[in-house]
Amino acid sequence: MSVAKPGRILYRNARIVDPASGYDGPGELLTAGEDIADVGKKLFDSVPGDVQAVDCDGLVLAPGLVDMRVQIGEPGAEHKESLRSGGEAAIAGGVTTVVCLPNTNPVMDDEATLEFVARRARQAALAKVYCYGAVTKGLQGKELAEMGLLAEAGALAFTDATKAVADAQVLRRALQYAATFGLLIVQHPEEPTLAGGVMNSGEIATRMGLSGIPREAEIIMLERDMRLVAMTGGRYHAAHISTSDSVAIIAKAKDAGLKVTCDTAPFYFALNELAVGDYRTFAKLSPPLRTEDDRQAIVAGLKSGVIDAIASDHAPQDADSKRLPFPQAAFGGSGLETLLSVSLDLFHNGELSLIETLRRLTSAPADVLGLKAGRLAKGAKADLVLFDPDRGWKVIADAFHSKSKNSPFDGRPVQGQVMRTVIDGRTVFERNDLAQTGAKRAARR
Amino acid sequence: MLYDRLPHTVPAPIVPPMRDPAFPHRHLLGIEGLTPAEINHLLDLSDRYVASNRGQEKTSDVLKGRTTVNLFFENSTRTRTSFELAALRLGANVINMQVESSSVAKGETLIDTAVTLNAMHPDVLCVRHPDSGAVKLLADKVNCAVVNGGDGSHEHPTQALLDALTIRRRKGRLSGLLVAICGDVLHSRVARSNFLLLLTMGARVRIIAPRTLIPAQVDRMGVEVFTDMTAGLKDVDIVMMLRVQNERMKGSFIPSVREYFRFFGLDRAKLSQAKPDALIMHPGPMNRGTEIDSDVADDFERSVIREQVELGVAVRMAVLEVLAQNNRASNIGKVA
Numbered sequence: 047m048s049v050a051k052p053g054r055i056l057y058r059n060a061r062i063v064d065p066a067s068g069y070d071g072p073g074e075l076l077t078a079g080e081d082i083a084d085v086g087k088k089l090f091d092s093v094p095g096d097v098q099a100v101d102c103d104g105l106v107l108a109p110g111l112v113d114m115r116v117q118i119g120e121p122g123a124e125h126k127e128s129l130r131s132g133g134e135a136a137i138a139g140g141v142t143t144v145v146c147l148p149n150t151n152p153v154m155d156d157e158a159t160l161e162f163v164a165r166r167a168r169q170a171a172l173a174k175v176y177c178y179g180a181v182t183k184g185l186q187g188k189e190l191a192e193m194g195l196l197a198e199a200g201a202l203a204f205t206d207a208t209k210a211v212a213d214a215q216v217l218r219r220a221l222q223y224a225a226t227f228g229l230l231i232v233q234h235p236e237e238p239t240l241a242g243g244v245m246n247s248g249e250i251a252t253r254m255g256l257s258g259i260p261r262e263a264e265i266i267m268l269e270r271d272m273r274l275v276a277m278t279g280g281r282y283h284a285a286h287i288s289t290s291d292s293v294a295i296i297a298k299a300k301d302a303g304l305k306v307t308c309d310t311a312p313f314y315f316a317l318n319e320l321a322v323g324d325y326r327t328f329a330k331l332s333p334p335l336r337t338e339d340d341r342q343a344i345v346a347g348l349k350s351g352v353i354d355a356i357a358s359d360h361a362p363q364d365a366d367s368k369r370l371p372f373p374q375a376a377f378g379g380s381g382l383e384t385l386l387s388v389s390l391d392l393f394h395n396g397e398l399s400l401i402e403t404l405r406r407l408t409s410a411p412a413d414v415l416g417l418k419a420g421r422l423a424k425g426a427k428a429d430l431v432l433f434d435p436d437r438g439w440k441v442i443a444d445a446f447h448s449k450s451k452n453s454p455f456d457g458r459p460v461q462g463q464v465m466r467t468v469i470d471g472r473t474v475f476e477r478n479d480l481a482q483t484g485a486k487r488a489a490r491r
Numbered sequence: 492m493l494y495d496r497l498p499h500t501v502p503a504p505i506v507p508p509m510r511d512p513a514f515p516h517r518h519l520l521g522i523e524g525l526t527p528a529e530i531n532h533l534l535d536l537s538d539r540y541v542a543s544n545r546g547q548e549k550t551s552d553v554l555k556g557r558t559t560v561n562l563f564f565e566n567s568t569r570t571r572t573s574f575e576l577a578a579l580r581l582g583a584n585v586i587n588m589q590v591e592s593s594s595v596a597k598g599e600t601l602i603d604t605a606v607t608l609n610a611m612h613p614d615v616l617c618v619r620h621p622d623s624g625a626v627k628l629l630a631d632k633v634n635c636a637v638v639n640g641g642d643g644s645h646e647h648p649t650q651a652l653l654d655a656l657t658i659r660r661r662k663g664r665l666s667g668l669l670v671a672i673c674g675d676v677l678h679s680r681v682a683r684s685n686f687l688l689l690l691t692m693g694a695r696v697r698i699i700a701p702r703t704l705i706p707a708q709v710d711r712m713g714v715e716v717f718t719d720m721t722a723g724l725k726d727v728d729i730v731m732m733l734r735v736q737n738e739r740m741k742g743s744f745i746p747s748v749r750e751y752f753r754f755f756g757l758d759r760a761k762l763s764q765a766k767p768d769a770l771i772m773h774p775g776p777m778n779r780g781t782e783i784d785s786d787v788a789d790d791f792e793r794s795v796i797r798e799q800v801e802l803g804v805a806v807r808m809a810v811l812e813v814l815a816q817n818n819r820a821s822n823i824g825k826v827a
Contacts, residue, residue: 252706253523255623255645255680260707325624369602371622373643 051079052471056093060102060432064109065405066421075107077428080470085422102432105465108404110142110429111386112420114309114411115285115357117207117378118144118175120166121159122151127362127449129163133172135382135448137475140431140464141358143412143419144173144382148180149207155180155191157199164200172474174429176417178205181220181231185209190220194227202415203283205232208332208361208377210267212238214274221280230281230415235267235292236333244373246319246334254325256372259334265291272299275306283414284308286359288333290343297352307414308352311359312388313379313454315344321454327368327375329454331361345397348406355411358385362450380453383446388455390435390462400435430468437463510817517817518630518637519810521646522687530688533809534656540805541660544580553812554583557614561587562604562629563640564620569775569800570640570650574617577807583815586613601625605632614815617807618642623680634822636814638807644678650774651684653806655692657799658729661770666693671717671724671765673699673755674733674782677706677744681774682733686714699723701755703744704735720755724764731772732757732783748781758784770795 055077062073062085069085076084076097093099113136119126127135136144146163148154154163160177167175179201180191193204204224210233211217217233224231240263245251247258268284272295275282284296287308299306313331318341321329329335347353361378368375389407392398398406412420419429441458443451467475510517513532522530543549559578561571571587578585590604601620608616615636618626623643630637641647659665670689676682676698686696690713698709699717710716717723724730735751745751757771771787771794779785788794 247707249708249711252709253683253712255643255683257644258707325627366600369600371601371620371625371628371643373622373624 052077054078054083054097055471056089056097056099057102057107057430057432058099059104060107061104062107062422063401063404064422065401066109066409066423068401070401075422075430077468077471080427082422082424082426082428084424105432105434106400107430107432109408109420109422110431110467110469111140111407112143112145112411112417113141113358113360113382113385114145114355114415115147115311116144116360116382117147117149117362119362120150121162125449126364129166129175130170130172131447131449132360132362132382133167133170133175135360135446136173137467137469138447138464139358139383140386140433140467141382142173142429142431142467142469143176143417145176145178145202145415147205147207148178149185153180153184154178154201155183155185155196157195160196160199160201172469174419174469176200176202176415178203178207178232180204181206181211182216187211187213187216190216190223193224193229197227197229202417203230203232205285206234208234210234210236210238214270217271218274218278221274221278221282225278225280228281230283232283232285233267233271235264235271235284235287237263237267240266244330244334245322246336248319248337250319250322254322261289261291261336261340264289264333265295268292268295272304272306275299275304276302279305281305282307286311286314286333286357287347287353288314288336288344289340293343293347293352296347297350300352307354309355309357309411309414310344310348310353311357311381312385313359313381315341315348316388316391317341317454325372326454327370327372328379328452328456330372330375330377331379331454332377345392348392349397354406354414356385356389356406357411358382362448363452364450368452378452380443380446380448380450382448384441384453384455384460386431386433386464387439387441387460387462388458391460393435394461428468428471431464432466432468433462433464435462437461439463508816508820510820511813514813515817517814517821518639519648519814520627520630520637520639522648522651522684522691523646525688525691527692530652530655530692533652533806533813534659536809536812537652537656537802537806538660540808541802544801544805550580550582552582554578554581554614554815557583557815558612559583559585559615559617559811560608560611560613561585561640562590562608562616562618563588564590564618564625565641567619567641570619573800573803574638574640574807577804577811578615580804581808581811583614583811601629602632605629609633614818615811636818638810638814641680643680644683645680646684646687647680648684649803649807649810650681651688652810653799653803654685654731654772654774655688656802656806657772657795658770660802661795662728665689668694668728669697669726670694670729670731671697671699671727672731672733673720673723673757675704675735675739675744676700676709676733677704678736678739679733685731686712690714697723697727699755701745704739720757720761721764724761727765727769729770729772730757730762730765734774734776734778735782737778752781756780756782756784757787759786762787769793772796772799775800
């Protein structure tokens with residue numbers, strides 16, 4: 047698609063927060079065409095005539111979010127999420143880069159599917175879409191997929207998506223083979239033979255008569271995997287960790303110098319297993335929501351930096367997959383449109399500074415995946431999010447841009463809202479009730 | 492006037508119907524959340540029906556003109572028959588719907604079923620479903636009263652009520668008794684409802700089972716956990732045996748039937764630990780020689796298994812009566 051290049055746009059009167067450079071303060075940012083031309087305290091004494099100025103009203107201007115764990119149903123489950131609806135959800139949530147899991151139908155275990163997705167995403171021209179390749183053919187956990195060729199076709203890293211690579215020998219070879227090309231393996235750490243249940247094992251599950259998934263399903267898999275990482279020297283990333291022990295295991299592995307990183311999702315630091323109460327299928331997630339102690343440990347892991355990144359773990363499910371008795375309902379929660387706002391809880395609750403919260407949503411996941419995104423450097427692509435960190439709103443899943451409304455945060459009051467999203471210098475999303483922002487109201491008083 | 496606007500086919504009640512103040516709930520989905528007074532109220536009402544069931548004139552017109560539907564997504568002869576008989580004795584019209592798992596395969600969801608049922612205007616639905624929480628899901632979508640006839644491994648409140656009634660009639664009280672619940676507690680909705688009720692009423696409850704059949708952190712719910720029958724049955728007033736399903740017996744939870752019976756089956760020797768007048772209970776159907784020895788099960792003095800079945804009908808009559816009344820009270824506003 048050829049669209050005229052945007053001209054020069056100056057974002058002024060902003061609070062610029064760039065985790066990569068460590069800058070958090072007032073400033074201006076100039077984009078020229080698709081790139082960031084300059085960032086600084088004051089770029090012009092008088093704004094040149096060819097520069098379009100955008101008054102940011104003192105709101106936060108930050109790199110667009112990089113969401114490293116997103117499921118899109120295209121190809122195969124477009125009724126749950128297409129690249130277009132997923133892209134619209136992403137930009138509404140301030141996410142400018144999404145990385146999709148390969149559990150599409152057909153599976154992204156060959157270049158053709160990967161190229162199809164890349165082409166469809168280009169046509170949608172919304173958030174930038176990257177893909178993981180499958181570790182094993184058909185996500186069957188048996189034979190290695192063509193990781194080298196997939197990487198050439200653009201796969202950023204390799205994962206069997208919502209399934210663990212459970213066979214130790216297969217994971218060992220996958221780590222070795224991936225290391226041959228310097229590639230990263232992303233694991234869904236959950237021992238499948240222990241994960242037959244539908245929610246976290248414990249008192250709540252016992253009270254509700256639901257079969258439990260013990261925390262040990264995750265812990266055992268991570269402990270085993272750390273041995274395999276040490277043995278092979280491979281690069282390993284643990285997705286959506288959810289228990290206190292997982293944080294300890296990753297911390298120990300990092301101390302030992304293993305090439306290990308991990309992420310978690312807002313579900314696991316903002317909710318606990320009580321959210322399942324009354325059989326709410328929207329709170330049926332994989333891994334399951336854990337105990338309050340675990341939730342607090344995940345927050346601590348984010349504070350200490352053991353947990354590198356926050357990903358939305360966006361798993362769209364249509365109403366028919368969730369309006370079922372709890373044991374029959376599908377796993378997963380919608381996350382793209384609440385990623386920033388719920389993560390800002392960490393900032394508002396005093397757990398993390400604003401810049402550290404944003405780091406886990408921008409430069410940190412980009413670094414894990416070797417992407418240049420997630421920073422406000424001169425010459426970088428102008429992928430930006432402008433948001434009001436204080437603006438309160440209530441999550442109403444029915445108003446989501448995503449085709450699926452299965453948010454466990456539905457009805458939750460949150461603080462912090464995306465006002466504008468810019469990709470490659472073009473504004474792709476703008477909240478049109480900008481006049482009511484807190485900053486403006488304060489200025490008027 | 493409220494009642495002027497009612498369709499003329501509905502007879503205008505003389506007194507505006509109100510929910511039973513002693514049991515103001517719309518549904519009976521579980522024991523959890525009920526108060527001792529509410530439980531006692533249901534048991535008192537049940538007691539009256541025990542007497543009438545034993546008399547010549549068993550049928551009344553308490554539910555005359557009302558419709559109850561027994562909606563069973565799981566095979567059950569005993570519970571369904573008990574609900575059916577209870578409704579018939581109250582003069583209601585009864586429909587039995589046995590929904591095979593094949594209709595789920597045909598694509599009809601529970602919500603669709605609820606919509607279909609709403610169109611039939613039943614007064615009370617008695618539902619059994621293999622999934623925990625499914626009866627609540629249905630109750631949220633229908634506009635009639637719902638009785639949980641057993642959902643997954645969650646609750647089976649009428650069973651707990653009839654067990655409590657059996658105990659109360661024999662022992663004169665529930666409070667202060669020591670009750671042992673033995674067997675497959677992990678998968679048992681009967682066990683959950685029973686210990687919730689017994690604990691609410693001030694009894695002490697022990698559960699006795701191999702570790703593979705004890706739910707995670709069940710001790711936090713207030714029961715004492717034992718893995719040894721001899722120790723666990725010591726001085727108990729009541730021994731409740733649970734049915735162990737055969738599919739659990741093939742090595743997944745228990746190595747074999749004979750091993751289970753050896754360590755956890757109720758026989759004379761193990762029973763001798765309990766109080767001499769301890770009652771033996773079982774929700775049925777029994778697996779003789781698996782969890783209970785015939786010798787004990789048929790003990791005329793102590794086994795109250797037959798009585799449990801009898802009182803089941805009375806308890807379900809009481810529940811249907813209260814819920815039908817409450818339902819009428821809740822729906823009057825809607826009709827107007």
